[in-house]
Amino acid sequence: MITSRDAELRALEDDLALVACEEPFAEPVRRLAAYRGVAERGALTLATEVCDWRRFAHAPAFMGFTGLVPSEYSSGAHSRRGKITRTGPVHLRTQLVESAWAYQHRPIVSQRLRARHDRVGEATVARSWKAQLRLCRRFKRLAARKSNIGLVAAAVARELAGFLWAEMTADPVAI
Secondary structure (H helix, E strand, O other), X not given: OHHHHHHHHHHHHHHHHHHHOOOOOHHHHHHHOOOOOOOHHHHHXXXXXXXXXXXXXXXXXXXXXXXXXXXXXXXXXXXXXXXXOOOOOHHHHHHHHHHHHHHHOOOOOOHHHHHHHOOXXXXXXXXXXXHHHHHHHHHHHHHHXXXXXXXXXXXXXXXXXXXXXXXXXXXXXXX
């Protein structure tokens, strides 16, 4: 029973790998996978859940779509922020939070990430390195202040969403 399920799972993963290499997903998957914590299947999840990144006028609008923004309770001049709204696609939010956990470690370009960098332009590599430096620093700083590490991962995921939106709305530069 377990071996047959494992075989089915491997077959599905192989099918997804093929889909990630075909248009219209090939180029977005390559660009998204250039970011630390976002592997090929994760990039495919992001690309399929969002589809048209340009429908969001700015990064905060995309962050709101993901449900990673804090809720707000306002009354007159008083304003309080609460838990994240958790609106939008669950798969998208889950993928972003899972990807954010990779930034708890120091900035580094692993062999796998370097191989993914070889398939994109220099501008994408530069943006992903800039994101990695900022998000690793942010994770470390927030983790020192907060006792709830899951909250830290959600905050870093929100910023990662902004970086990914910027990547996907930037003009792709040829390799």
